[in-house]
Amino acid sequence: MSTQVTVKDGRLAVEGLVKTFKSSKGEAEDVVRAVDDVSLSVEPGRLLTLLGPSGCGKTTTLRCVAGLEHPNQGEIAVGERVLFSSSKGVRLPANQRGLGMVFQSYAIWPHMNVRKNVSFPLRARRGKDRLSRKEITERADRALAVVQLDHLATRPATDLSGGQQQRLALARALVMQPPLLLLDEPLSNLDAKLREDMRFELKRLQRDLGVTTVYVTHDQVEALAMSDVIAVMSNGKVEQMGRPTDIYNNPRSRFVADFVGTTNLIAGEVESREGDRYVVTTPQGRLAARSPGDLATGAQVIVSVRPEHIQVAEGEASTSAPGVWNGTIANRAFLGDAVDHLVSVGDFTVRTRCNPSIRFSRDSAVHLTFPSEHCSLLPA
The missing domain is CATH 2.40.50.140 (Nucleic acid-binding proteins)
Structure with a gap:
């Protein structure tokens, strides 16, 4: 069986994204601009990291792309498909966007074995998108082979180590063959040595598969090691966007110089x-x-x-x-x-x-x- 997972080319384009929340005071006129006019793009097959301290807006930006938050204005498109546009009145729900996402907590189903965890998104499909049982099993096993978990397909998911659970969550996202993969601090629950090993493993998989990826982290070393492009965020804005070497060697603001390295x-x-x-x-x-x-x-x-x-x-x-x-x-x-x-x-x-x-x-x-x-x- 081939271990190749098919992924669609997916260029991400975000224009003028704004997301506000009411402040803790609860007054209508007192709002926090968690994402403040953010524009960015990711070319197909590239890995973009949203880097910044807690509260800078990086996770909110990712959740807006995923459809888990509703922006106030702006536009989000993957390839030729518009997922959200305040000017065009487009707002696709998360389950219709077809994106892959790995959460910080992995969100593994404890009552399912490894193969059933991976195949669950395919088994949940309805209508014309529904696959046969054979196709579901083949795609699940192919995704498991990519992350080198195929030999553990029948093991209870709760018996996996932290690194294996992280790879299981990645396989479950890849089985959908998404045009865009969203990773929300997926390594933060791992110990230091395993985290370092998984950086190289994640980057290898992303590069081999050619899947466009947006990665969220507050870890500067992680961002520099894994990214094709880094967007450094502060107070809801993108302070600087560029290649890791440019961000590190040629910072454009005091914040970027002080935060990165x-x-x-x-x-x-x-x-x-x-x-x-x-x-x-x-x-x-x-x-x-x-x-x-x-x-x-x-x-x-x-x-x-x-x-x-x-x-x-x-x-x-x-x-x-x-x-x-x-x-x-x-x-x-x-x-x-x-x-x-x-x-x-x-x-x-x-x-x-x-x-x-x-x-x-x-x-x-x-x-x-x-x-x-x-x-x-x-x-x-």
Whole structure:
């Protein structure tokens, strides 16, 4: 039997999505905009992650796409099919959208075995969409083979481990051959090691099957490891959308720089400019940084630089060139694959990250080098 699961091409397009809730006060005029004019798109076969802290609107956006929440305005389409449109008066219920969804809790049926859990969505079909018993069994077994659970088809679902239950929930979503797969923090209930393993497994399955996927998480490492595209959300809005490398290396706002990974945020003022290279004056010293935007001399800015991009060397530097600071090791932390050093520069602390073979003792004098190509300028 073939282990190939057929999925339809599904381009997701969301335009001007708004979803409001009444505040806890219950007053009609006092509402919370959980999703505030969100527009995004996902190309067929790609994985988009909605990333952000609790309450940023990422899960509400996903639930609007699934049909579990009714937006106030906007439009949602998968392929050529409009699922919701406030202007066209379209509002398809969740059971008519044909999308696959994996919840945080997996929602496994405890009284069914593994095969019956997977086949349940097919057995629930009625009318012209109803399949024969043989077709249902074949499609269920095919989905189980894809997630490598076919040898457990007759086992009670409650006897599965956490990782196996997660794969069972994924098989149940894939058996519908959906044009779009929605994953709402599906790894949050797993322990750290299994979670890391399942990241690679989920990404492998998604890429092999070519199913368009929207993934919700607040875990930055998870988003960077799995995504083709990331949309960072805050207060119901998309702060920045792009490839993981662009989001990490070229944040466009202080929120994105601070939320995605670890960074040093250094306040300063633009001193001069040469092309896209700026010299910034800060209380600790001068820095050279790059920005695609247009910033005037004297503009208040924030320089964002990742700890691993800062070079640390022993002793004080004699040069006063931009991007070279003298400091003292204040503390250090061994992380296994790296060592973090906290370096005091006056009353400011810079966090650096080095190879574990490089270690400096506490209170030793060092100098820091900030490569301009790794320093991003953000508006203050």
